[in-house]
Amino acid sequence: MSYSDQPRGIATSGGELALIEKIRRASAARPLGRVRLGIGDDCAVLRPPPGHELLVTTDLCLEDRHFRRDWHTPESAGHRCLARGLSDLAAMGATPLAAFLSLAVPSGIDRTWLDHFFLGLRALADEARVPLAGGDTAQSPSSHVLADIVLIGSAPFGRALQRSTARPGDLLYVTGSLGGAAAELLSLQSRSASPETRSARKPSPTQPHPQLFPAPRLKVGATLLRRSLATACIDISDGLSSDLQHLCNASHLSAELHLDRLPIHPLAAGDLNAAGDLNIALHGGEDYELLFAAAPSKKIPRSIAGVRITQIGTFIHRSTKPAVTAIDRSGGRSPLTPAGWEHRI
Amino acid sequence: MSYSDQPRGIATSGGELALIEKIRRASAARPLGRVRLGIGDDCAVLRPPPGHELLVTTDLCLEDRHFRRDWHTPESAGHRCLARGLSDLAAMGATPLAAFLSLAVPSGIDRTWLDHFFLGLRALADEARVPLAGGDTAQSPSSHVLADIVLIGSAPFGRALQRSTARPGDLLYVTGSLGGAAAELLSLQSRSASPETRSARKPSPTQPHPQLFPAPRLKVGATLLRRSLATACIDISDGLSSDLQHLCNASHLSAELHLDRLPIHPLAAGDLNAAGDLNIALHGGEDYELLFAAAPSKKIPRSIAGVRITQIGTFIHRSTKPAVTAIDRSGGRSPLTPAGWEHRI
Numbered sequence: 001m002s003y004s005d006q007p008r009g010i011a012t013s014g015g016e017l018a019l020i021e022k023i024r025r026a027s028a029a030r031p032l033g034r035v036r037l038g039i040g041d042d043c044a045v046l047r048p049p050p051g052h053e054l055l056v057t058t059d060l061c062l063e064d065r066h067f068r069r070d071w072h073t074p075e076s077a078g079h080r081c082l083a084r085g086l087s088d089l090a091a092m093g094a095t096p097l098a099a100f101l102s103l104a105v106p107s108g109i110d111r112t113w114l115d116h117f118f119l120g121l122r123a124l125a126d127e128a129r130v131p132l133a134g135g136d137t138a139q140s141p142s143s144h145v146l147a148d149i150v151l152i153g154s155a156p157f158g159r160a161l162q163r164s165t166a167r168p169g170d171l172l173y174v175t176g177s178l179g180g181a182a183a184e185l186l187s188l189q190s191r192s193a194s195p196e197t198r199s200a201r202k203p204s205p206t207q208p209h210p211q212l213f214p215a216p217r218l219k220v221g222a223t224l225l226r227r228s229l230a231t232a233c234i235d236i237s238d239g240l241s242s243d244l245q246h247l248c249n250a251s252h253l254s255a256e257l258h259l260d261r262l263p264i265h266p267l268a269a270g271d272l273n274a275a276g277d278l279n280i281a282l283h284g285g286e287d288y289e290l291l292f293a294a295a296p297s298k299k300i301p302r303s304i305a306g307v308r309i310t311q312i313g314t315f316i317h318r319s320t321k322p323a324v325t326a327i328d329r330s331g332g333r334s335p336l337t338p339a340g341w342e343h344r345i
Numbered sequence: 346m347s348y349s350d351q352p353r354g355i356a357t358s359g360g361e362l363a364l365i366e367k368i369r370r371a372s373a374a375r376p377l378g379r380v381r382l383g384i385g386d387d388c389a390v391l392r393p394p395p396g397h398e399l400l401v402t403t404d405l406c407l408e409d410r411h412f413r414r415d416w417h418t419p420e421s422a423g424h425r426c427l428a429r430g431l432s433d434l435a436a437m438g439a440t441p442l443a444a445f446l447s448l449a450v451p452s453g454i455d456r457t458w459l460d461h462f463f464l465g466l467r468a469l470a471d472e473a474r475v476p477l478a479g480g481d482t483a484q485s486p487s488s489h490v491l492a493d494i495v496l497i498g499s500a501p502f503g504r505a506l507q508r509s510t511a512r513p514g515d516l517l518y519v520t521g522s523l524g525g526a527a528a529e530l531l532s533l534q535s536r537s538a539s540p541e542t543r544s545a546r547k548p549s550p551t552q553p554h555p556q557l558f559p560a561p562r563l564k565v566g567a568t569l570l571r572r573s574l575a576t577a578c579i580d581i582s583d584g585l586s587s588d589l590q591h592l593c594n595a596s597h598l599s600a601e602l603h604l605d606r607l608p609i610h611p612l613a614a615g616d617l618n619a620a621g622d623l624n625i626a627l628h629g630g631e632d633y634e635l636l637f638a639a640a641p642s643k644k645i646p647r648s649i650a651g652v653r654i655t656q657i658g659t660f661i662h663r664s665t666k667p668a669v670t671a672i673d674r675s676g677g678r679s680p681l682t683p684a685g686w687e688h689r690i
Contacts, residue, residue, distance in 0.1 A: 036398065040595065041508050042436040042580060043400035043498070053381065054399060055388035056479065058445045058495055064486040065449075091387040100403045102493045104410075134401065141409040142487035148447045150403055150495050153388070163386050235387060250385065 022118055023101065023135065034097045034154075035133045044134040046098055052154035054097075057088035059151075063144040071188040074113045076212035077145070078120030084237070085151030086128055086216035087288040091235035092160040093225025094153030096130035096218065102148040104140040117145075120213075128218055161225055163250035166232035166293035172255055172313035173300060175217050175289045178240055179277065180210030180265030182284030187267070188212075210265060214288040219305035221290060229300060233292040239285035241324070242338040247291060248315075248323040257313040257336060260329040283339045367463055368446065368480065379442045379499075380478045389479040391443055397499035399442075402433035404496075408489040416533040419458045421557035422490070423465030429582070430496030431473055431561035432633040436580035437505040438570025439498030441475035441563065447493040449485040462490075473563055506570055508595035511577035511638035517600055517658035518645060520562050520634045523585055524622065525555030525610030527629030532612070533557075555610060559633040564650035566635060574645060578637040584630035586669070587683040592636060593660075593668040602658040602681060605674040628684045 023039070032038055037045035048054055061081040063069060072080070082099060089096055105114065125132060130151070140146050188211065224230040232251055236243045248255050264281045293315055294300055300309055322335035368384070377383055382390035393399055406426040408414060417425070427444060434441055450459065470477060475496070485491050533556065569575040577596055581588045593600050609626045638660055639645050645654055667680035
């Protein structure tokens with residue numbers, strides 16, 4: 001990287017120098033914290049807190065894969081891009097130190113779209129107190145906006161929450177509510193299809209918009225780590241059914257999941273029938289809630305940093321297949337197969 | 346990130362799980378060094394050496410922008426992807442700790458191409474002793490292979506080489522030779538255009554191929570730092586004329602460049618006329634050599650780690666425009682304008 005360089009292969013287009021300036025402005029005049037040297041050299045230089053180790057995560061955010069310009073507002077695309085990485089840090093209880101954005105935009109992209117993309121990204125960066133410390137830019141080889149976000153955080157030496165450390169008998173908890181992101185995506189999709197409602201869509205980050213503006217659970221993750229509440233943790237990016245399976249596999253355990261305890265997001269409840277509500281909560285994905293294990297002796301608060309915590313199951317020895325057994329209201333047991341949500345982008 | 350997750354939106358294609366396995370294999374069974382936790386959790390966890398600070402660089406490597414599948418072999422594309430970031434670390438004298446690869450491939454990509462892409466990347470990673478510690482995968486939204494490489498390195502606290510610290514009177518040096526990468530690109534381009542020569546093209550990393558397999562100058566950078574030889578440094582990714590301008594601007598200096606001292610790569614000399622040779626050496630780009638400043642009192646070896654070092658100019662106070670003055674064999678002076686090389690991809 002560096003944004004100070006003339007981008008390769010796009011020197012003649014001119015527009016990308018403006019893009020670099022946008023990124024520079026997005027990062028300038030903001031406290032750099034642990035960033036000793038930001039944009040303008042071959043590398044950024046970070047000074048992690050003494051006694052901490054580094055956590056690194058990278059997440060692609062590609063148009064028509066992770067967002068759509070006709071469904072997501074530009075503010076939402078920018079917000080979601082950063083949220084993916086912040087949620088990975090939250091899942092390990094880490095404190096964000098710096099973000100790096102690699103961004104390729106098609107020639108002739110609407111400048112207003114880009115401005116608003118950065119507004120969305122900056123608003124979340126400010127909220128999470130994470131400086132944008134570098135990255136790379138290029139002209140996209142296709143008509144798609146292509147982003148890759150890198151988040152670097154830190155946690156006290158040896159204390160980052162992991163997936164592999166749940167124990168038999170631990171209780172299973174989830175933050176916030178489930179299915180909201182997928183439910184809002186359905187709604188965006190249907191609105192996009194009917195032209196008369198498109199102009200009315202002006203979502204704002206202050207309203208609950210779990211798909212457009214998901215809230216990474218950084219404070220919850222940090223509290224779980226600081227107070228040694230959790231034995232293992234993961235964020236729900238693929239959906240509860242998939243990510244619970246990941247947690248079980250990493251910890252070599254099975255789990256029992258109580259379906260009647262699932263905190264279903266208001267957007268996912270009501271319009272659909274009960275089976276539909278449950279389906280979207282189990283498999284919806286992109287909720288960016290935390291799923292964690294805690295010893296039964298730990299007193300887990302009903303809410304942490306204003307976010308509701310719900311106990312939804314139990315970890316058990318891995319004696320039988322399947323990894324996850326769903327238990328319904330009447331006590332009926334059935335295997336829970338990880339599944340993707342069909343209405344994904 | 347994590348490669349252990351079911352990739353979003355591509356769950357049904359199946360091919361990307363194979364891709365994740367390729368990446369896992371590319372990183373498995375290799376010494377992890379400072380990587381405490383690699384692929385398989387929400388973040389990777391790094392433990393930098395005590396007393397060191399962290400250096401971070403990200404570089405996009407997009408098909409048809411940074412490489413072309415009809416000009417570059419897959420081994421070359423993988424090698425070049427990693428080389429871009431390693432060269433940024435080299436420019437600051439850093440030691441590589443870990444690499445992260447975000448990779449999006451089009452559906453139906455030739456598996457052999459991907460295998461060889463990883464062979465190229467792995468070979469350079471092994472040579473540079475840098476583990477692949479994570480990243481992200483997705484299906485490309487277009488027919489292009491899209492990569493973003495993140496390199497994390499470390500350097501003793503406060504000692505990383507920077508661009509902004511050259512001083513008036515410092516001498517200007519360059520490693521290796523110039524223009525080779527652009528000259529080989531010209532040759533690949535013309536071979537690609539004539540079908541009868543395409544099948545004969547079997548470049549190997551052991552031959553000098555400055556375009557296909559550029560050699561990041563990690564050992565030179567580390568030596569400059571360890572022996573306190575350089576006052577400032579940058580890598581030549583955009584071309585000597587552009588990157589010398591970056592160095593001057595960052596250090597608020599001007600420079601005088603002696604054209605007759607430029608070490609022109611054998612591939613760039615001979616086929617062209619003298620003016621052409623000079624043009625490609627000045628503006629060619631992608632040579633990934635180091636350009637550095639050193640106090641005149643420092644004794645700079647003629648070669649470091651087997652790489653030739655050439656003194657090509659002097660830094661002076663910034664009293665006049667332009668930033669860089671070129672001096673020819675007969676003492677004639679002319680302003681040197683940074684320029685891109687027209688035969689870039």
